[in-house]
Amino acid sequence: MEFKHIKQIVDLVKRSGLTEFELEEKDFKLRLCRKSDEVQAIFQGGTPVPFNSTAMPFPATPAGGAEQASAAPEAAKEVDESKLIKSPMVGTFYSSPSPESPPFVAVGDSVSDDTVVCIVEAMKVMNEIKAEAKGSIAEILVENGDNIEYGQALFRLK
Incomplete structure (x- = not known):
């Protein structure tokens, strides 16, 4: 799997708020786990691609989270x-x-x-x-x- 595809997957996980994602192909396995503000990437099989998981921090709460959270129960x-x-x-x-x-x-x-x-x-x-x-x-x-x-x-x- 090419690095640009891995980056797209990481970006999708970042945008979606998922805490865990796993992908398996023939001889390649990618597992992403998000704990607090950091993504941990685990590669198995093939040649691993260097990946700096701390380069893409996740926000602790979405922008306007407090206002949205209080309005959601009413809606x-x-x-x-x-x-x-x-x-x-x-x-x-x-x-x-x-x-x-x-x-x-x-x-x-x-x-x-x-x-x-x-x-x-x-x-x-x-x-x-x-x-x-x-x-x-x-x-x-x-x-x-x-x-x-x-x-x-x-x-x-x-």
């Missing part, structure tokens, strides 16, 4: 979970198929089970996300290009 009480379209994976949210294209959906658009509402990029793979529910888009909860978590609400339906 969770008001939102009907059955009316949310959630992300099935960690990745980067894209509202349209390309920068020049219009968004898949906008507020007020009707959606059905098989309507594509966005793309989530994970490890350079573009995954179309379907609504898997019927209704109309009441609110778009993330911005184009945002890093998103597994289970994070992306859209709220009416």
Whole structure:
């Protein structure tokens, strides 16, 4: 595995908030563990690539963490979970198929089970996300290009 691919994986782990990641290929094994503000990389098999895990420190808390944490319980009480379209994976949210294209959906658009509402990029793979529910888009909860978590609400339906 090339160093640039390892760096991409480390960056994805950094953005996603994962605490542990493991990848195995034929004669190569990569395991990333995050403890406190540091990533520990363990390589097995093949020729290990020099890697300075302290060169990429992780923030202890996300920016605005205190404000977001206090607002989250209030928002969770008001939102009907059955009316949310959630992300099935960690990745980067894209509202349209390309920068020049219009968004898949906008507020007020009707959606059905098989309507594509966005793309989530994970490890350079573009995954179309379907609504898997019927209704109309009441609110778009993330911005184009945002890093998103597994289970994070992306859209709220009416």
